[in-house]
Amino acid sequence: MSEQVLGHDEHDHGPDPQFLRRWITTTNHKDLGALYLWFSLLMFLVGGAMALVIRAELFQPGMQLVRPEFFNQMTTMHALVMIFGGVMPAFVGLSNWLLPVMLGAPDMALPRLNNWGFWILPFAFTLLISTLFMPGGAPAGGWTMYPPLVLQTGLAFPFLIFSVHLLGVSSIMGGINVIATILNLRAPGMTLMKMPLFAWSWLITAFLIIAVMPVLAGAVTMLLMDKYFGTSFFNAAGGGDPVLFQHVFWFFGHPEVYILILPAFGIVSHIIPTFSRKPLFGHASMVYAMSAIAFLSFIVWAHHMFTVGLPLAAELFFMFATMLIAVPTGVKVFNWTATMWRGSLSFETPMLFALGFVFMFTIGGFSGLMLAMAPADFQYQDTYFVVAHFHYVLVPGAVYSIMAAVYFWLPKWTGHMYDERLGKLHFWLSTIGVNLTFFPMHFSGLAGMPRRIPDYALQFTTFNQISSVGAFMFGFSQLLFVYIVIKCVRGGEKATAQVWEGAEGLEWTLPSPPPYHSFTIPPLVT
Amino acid sequence: MICMRMRGVMESTLVAAAMTGAGIGSAHAGLRYNMPEGVSEISRSVYSLHMAMFWVCVAIGALVFGAMIYSIVRFRKSAGAQPANFHENTAIELIWTAIPFAILVIMTIPAAGLLIKMDDTSQSDMTIKITGYQWKWHYDYLDQDVSFFSALAQDSNAARQLGAQIDLKSVDHYLLNVDHPVVVPVGKKIRFLITSNDVIHSWWVSDLAVKKDAIPGFINEFWTRIDVPGIYRGQCAELCGRDHGFMPIVVEAKTPEDYAAWLDAQHAAKAQQTAMVNGAALAAAR
Amino acid sequence: MAHASHDQEIYFVPQPSHWPIVGTIGLFLMAGGSSIGLNGISMGYYASLLGFAILVVMLFGWFGKVIAENLAGSYNAQVDRTFRWGMSWFIFSEVMFFAAFFGALFYARNMTIPWLAGAGSKSIMTHLLLWPHFEAAWPTNGPAALGGQFGTVNAWELPAINTAILLTSSWTVTMAHHAVRAGHQARTSLWLALTILLGASFLVLQADEYRHAYEHLNLTLGSGIYGSTFYMLTGFHGAHVTLGTIMLTVMLFRSLKGHFRPERHFAFEATSWYWHFVDVVWLGLFIFVYIL
Numbered sequence A: 001m002s003e004q005v006l007g008h009d010e011h012d013h014g015p016d017p018q019f020l021r022r023w024i025t026t027t028n029h030k031d032l033g034a035l036y037l038w039f040s041l042l043m044f045l046v047g048g049a050m051a052l053v054i055r056a057e058l059f060q061p062g063m064q065l066v067r068p069e070f071f072n073q074m075t076t077m078h079a080l081v082m083i084f085g086g087v088m089p090a091f092v093g094l095s096n097w098l099l100p101v102m103l104g105a106p107d108m109a110l111p112r113l114n115n116w117g118f119w120i121l122p123f124a125f126t127l128l129i130s131t132l133f134m135p136g137g138a139p140a141g142g143w144t145m146y147p148p149l150v151l152q153t154g155l156a157f158p159f160l161i162f163s164v165h166l167l168g169v170s171s172i173m174g175g176i177n178v179i180a181t182i183l184n185l186r187a188p189g190m191t192l193m194k195m196p197l198f199a200w201s202w203l204i205t206a207f208l209i210i211a212v213m214p215v216l217a218g219a220v221t222m223l224l225m226d227k228y229f230g231t232s233f234f235n236a237a238g239g240g241d242p243v244l245f246q247h248v249f250w251f252f253g254h255p256e257v258y259i260l261i262l263p264a265f266g267i268v269s270h271i272i273p274t275f276s277r278k279p280l281f282g283h284a285s286m287v288y289a290m291s292a293i294a295f296l297s298f299i300v301w302a303h304h305m306f307t308v309g310l311p312l313a314a315e316l317f318f319m320f321a322t323m324l325i326a327v328p329t330g331v332k333v334f335n336w337t338a339t340m341w342r343g344s345l346s347f348e349t350p351m352l353f354a355l356g357f358v359f360m361f362t363i364g365g366f367s368g369l370m371l372a373m374a375p376a377d378f379q380y381q382d383t384y385f386v387v388a389h390f391h392y393v394l395v396p397g398a399v400y401s402i403m404a405a406v407y408f409w410l411p412k413w414t415g416h417m418y419d420e421r422l423g424k425l426h427f428w429l430s431t432i433g434v435n436l437t438f439f440p441m442h443f444s445g446l447a448g449m450p451r452r453i454p455d456y457a458l459q460f461t462t463f464n465q466i467s468s469v470g471a472f473m474f475g476f477s478q479l480l481f482v483y484i485v486i487k488c489v490r491g492g493e494k495a496t497a498q499v500w501e502g503a504e505g506l507e508w509t510l511p512s513p514p515p516y517h518s519f520t521i522p523p524l525v526t
Numbered sequence B: 001m002i003c004m005r006m007r008g009v010m011e012s013t014l015v016a017a018a019m020t021g022a023g024i025g026s027a028h029a030g031l032r033y034n035m036p037e038g039v040s041e042i043s044r045s046v047y048s049l050h051m052a053m054f055w056v057c058v059a060i061g062a063l064v065f066g067a068m069i070y071s072i073v074r075f076r077k078s079a080g081a082q083p084a085n086f087h088e089n090t091a092i093e094l095i096w097t098a099i100p101f102a103i104l105v106i107m108t109i110p111a112a113g114l115l116i117k118m119d120d121t122s123q124s125d126m127t128i129k130i131t132g133y134q135w136k137w138h139y140d141y142l143d144q145d146v147s148f149f150s151a152l153a154q155d156s157n158a159a160r161q162l163g164a165q166i167d168l169k170s171v172d173h174y175l176l177n178v179d180h181p182v183v184v185p186v187g188k189k190i191r192f193l194i195t196s197n198d199v200i201h202s203w204w205v206s207d208l209a210v211k212k213d214a215i216p217g218f219i220n221e222f223w224t225r226i227d228v229p230g231i232y233r234g235q236c237a238e239l240c241g242r243d244h245g246f247m248p249i250v251v252e253a254k255t256p257e258d259y260a261a262w263l264d265a266q267h268a269a270k271a272q273q274t275a276m277v278n279g280a281a282l283a284a285a286r
Numbered sequence C: 001m002a003h004a005s006h007d008q009e010i011y012f013v014p015q016p017s018h019w020p021i022v023g024t025i026g027l028f029l030m031a032g033g034s035s036i037g038l039n040g041i042s043m044g045y046y047a048s049l050l051g052f053a054i055l056v057v058m059l060f061g062w063f064g065k066v067i068a069e070n071l072a073g074s075y076n077a078q079v080d081r082t083f084r085w086g087m088s089w090f091i092f093s094e095v096m097f098f099a100a101f102f103g104a105l106f107y108a109r110n111m112t113i114p115w116l117a118g119a120g121s122k123s124i125m126t127h128l129l130l131w132p133h134f135e136a137a138w139p140t141n142g143p144a145a146l147g148g149q150f151g152t153v154n155a156w157e158l159p160a161i162n163t164a165i166l167l168t169s170s171w172t173v174t175m176a177h178h179a180v181r182a183g184h185q186a187r188t189s190l191w192l193a194l195t196i197l198l199g200a201s202f203l204v205l206q207a208d209e210y211r212h213a214y215e216h217l218n219l220t221l222g223s224g225i226y227g228s229t230f231y232m233l234t235g236f237h238g239a240h241v242t243l244g245t246i247m248l249t250v251m252l253f254r255s256l257k258g259h260f261r262p263e264r265h266f267a268f269e270a271t272s273w274y275w276h277f278v279d280v281v282w283l284g285l286f287i288f289v290y291i292l
């Protein structure tokens, strides 16, 4: 029998007993979810190690550790590894693990494609990271890859382009799979508006991925052609324009940052009601807000380009459109607050991370709003104020939501409770560390420190030293996280099916851990 | 008033945090942590806009965070809180959509006005063309026949090498000093034209609140009118390769008289140099 | 094992498969090999070719498996819908890929070229100081006239014929679809063969156009922004026509083998969607690249 059909009367086929073959050929959403999550953890540590190189060099003024060109390579690779290797695969991993159990399905809609999407990642990063060991080193033009600078890259250049292509292919496969799963495998009775918010957030995210990753592919293809095949997309002498690249890149890049945050919104919308023991406030308006954010994300891209010399009308338009995003985002923040209002709150680790998310993401959102004011952005652009902004939304934003999700669903996945005491310790160490790292960057940025520099004038010393100390503290606290997760996987107090008192949703009706093929019979949702 | 006091508090807490947190004792008398107000009408408007938006965010933050902290304290399960069961309220949802929207519309008004002003480079008194190079700037006083390169000062350059054993405090304005500052008069509307010879750079002096990218093949424009004579420093603000961190900008704003004297000196020097070159050419020809 | 394939209540879950990892290795060799090749070590291109071969083997293997599963009746209506969504969103991603290049074309024509020529108060200095002799025009190879003088392909010669060919092929593929639905295997195959023939002649004519452009018009990839956008848009389109023709050919063989049922023939439909998409892109090209 070459294929397998699951029905009421089927028994459950377990995983392939042979280790390597199991993980390489698996089509199971839990296996792939786990692979995605472990891979993203590894990439987070690698990207974090690069950040620590950056922070170590910036601990003092003067050049102590690395050459300027290597510093720029670290900045560039740090961002690419964190975004495409750390956060995106983590969210895809969560979608894999969670969508079938939330929607009442046995697996993702396209399990083989799922496997392909995952296994491209390690190979793509092999290509990208191998450039560090080439003569001339890794790409150093920033993760934004602006020409003409990026065209000065040496041997690493084609590796950069093709690995971005592969990462795009992988993400698109993931996106298609998620959409097909959500649109097609919901349990009978689960209408779209009854669907859990994590699924909603991923439906919108998947749409964004499919819409913009090909645009990134187009952008880097034009770079490749300009470098090797004599085209002049980005060369004024031939009638092209370097700024064209920026338009195309940010048409991808801005929706990309919402790809990095929408699933986080979904996660937090599960955790806060659970630990408030009260239903989420404004389920429907959450859906509308996310849709509005996704729509707006397509018409704000040039807020990254206020200083390139856009026509006045364009600056005005992009300024206002950008500011509008605060409205739906605000709705979300207010809804979370209203969910907690008159609830019955307890503060287990997932809740701590979720609350940390809401507080610190909002801080990052506020600085984003300041950046959106074009005349003021002339002062902020390309300074550490921007670095502070996006790390607030990315680290205590996206990364915190991932950690919250891991703590929240880990008992479900493994069947064991994690160590609550250590979890709380991890939260507090991280939170102190992350604020020490990134809060002072607001100040150094406003005081005039440009980003992407390996060395700085003496007046920025104090803030940079705080940042560096904080970064090491935050970084090493993550080793505690790794320890907690491994400990929980290997054993611990048995988890019940319900796990959390206030939890609601189909995933909590399954035993912990759930069977290999989650729902072999669709549950009925009323 | 409140604003001033808050700032004082903020500064002292920060310095305290800095000293304990990082364990460094050097007292920073003028620790800067905010955007400078700058020395032009525009830069002061930019500063007010920045502060206005900052306070809007603080106010909204106080409300939101206040409500959250209140819930965290008040509605704890451990304190016996019983959960309510409401999960919708159209009226309040409309309100908290409309109010932020209104605030944003109000904020765009001054922002748009300022943007329009900054955009208007017409009726300038003089024009300087800036060209970015990896990794220095070139200045060209278009109707004055004065032009020169401006690069990182020698002593900074020596001190910034990997493993250099030079005390950075002994270097004059480490990393923020150049060999030839760009000299301009105060009180005049100066139009800058900016382009690049290789990759994209960005010319930024925060005391003037100007930052504009230098795009190869295109010329961007911006302007400033400086009120106060002085020396204003900035840096390249677009990643431009290896030494992006090492191409500072120094603007020396002089009174019109001093500026005229400086121009004369430049012309004289130039004349002398031409004479010397011509002399050498003559000598060679003979 | 039970095969209650039309029962809503039963899910299909495929077994582990080695095809994805084979495909990954193929892609890896293609990407890494091309990178090495572009860095001047021609060995790399051989690795790249090997990777492509592996990818092709994978596609045959993978789709072969899907076809076998389908013929064995393992698929239910849900799987069918999944495939439909999958294909639709894949095509949407392709649309966005082309959008990037169309965007580049529009931007260059409507923004960059006028700016370089000094349109509006903002770009007058760009014109006066940097490119004083440049005048806005399309086609153009830019102010430095990169690649030298060139001519353009007349829209109403080969491209018009190609447009007619592709439009006709859209019609023939629709006819093939009607035939499938009517259960006429022979007619399906005939219309499919016709479509393939049209696709192939499009490609031949397009190749001839390129040869002509390179040899007689001096229109090359290096002909400034016109050459860049012209070849990138038509080139990627041509690549998609090639892929579409290959897909149609596979469908022809499957039709000859009698794989399609009037009510179940999604592979065929997907191919025809793809073909229509390629066709629509061509219409865009014909209008914006050739005519205007």
Ligand code: HEA
Residues within 6 Å of the ligand: A144, A257, A258, A260, A261, A303, A304, A322, A323, A325, A326, A327, A329, A330, A331, A333, A361, A362, A363, A364, A365, A366, A367, A368, A369, A371, A372, A373, A377, A380, A381, A382, A386, A389, A390, A393, A394, A397, A398, B056, B057, B060, B064, B100, B101, B103, B104
């Ligand atoms: C997860 C990622 C993420 C998210 C969610 C955001 C969210 C936002 N970002 Fe951010 N951004 C980045 C990631 C992100 N950004 C990155 C990576 C960069 C730099 C890229 C690079 O150059 O390398 C960047 C850069 C960046 C810039 C360019 C800066 C520059 O280079 O000069 C701007 C400018 O407008 C901006 C604006 C915004 C805005 C307005 C939001 C809004 O969505 C925020 C909305 C949220 C709130 C406002 C808070 C909650 C709202 C309320 C409580 C309601 C009431 C509030 C008011 C009415 C005030 N961002």
Ligand code: HEA
Residues within 6 Å of the ligand: A044, A045, A046, A047, A048, A049, A051, A052, A054, A055, A075, A076, A078, A079, A080, A082, A083, A086, A087, A141, A142, A143, A144, A387, A391, A394, A395, A398, A399, A437, A451, A452, A453, A467, A471, A474, A475, A476, A478, A479
């Ligand atoms: C999701 C995205 C993400 C994340 C999570 C982070 C996380 C961090 N980032 Fe990141 N960063 C970006 C995205 C991100 N960043 C982007 C997009 C840029 C812009 C790049 C550009 O300009 O092009 C940037 C740039 C950037 C800069 C500016 C560089 C410059 O302008 O030159 C700095 C400087 O401090 C910095 C610091 C940090 C730190 C300290 C963390 C910390 O959170 C990291 C935490 C540390 C660890 C997790 C380390 C743990 C590891 C160990 C303890 C060792 C074990 C090692 C192994 C097992 C290998 N980042």
Ligand code: CUA
Residues within 6 Å of the ligand: B132, B133, B135, B200, B201, B202, B236, B237, B238, B239, B240, B241, B243, B244, B245, B247
């Ligand atoms: Cu010049 Cu950065």
Ligand SMILES: [Cu+2]
Residues within 6 Å of the ligand: A253, A254, A257, A300, A301, A303, A304
């Ligand atoms: Cu953005």
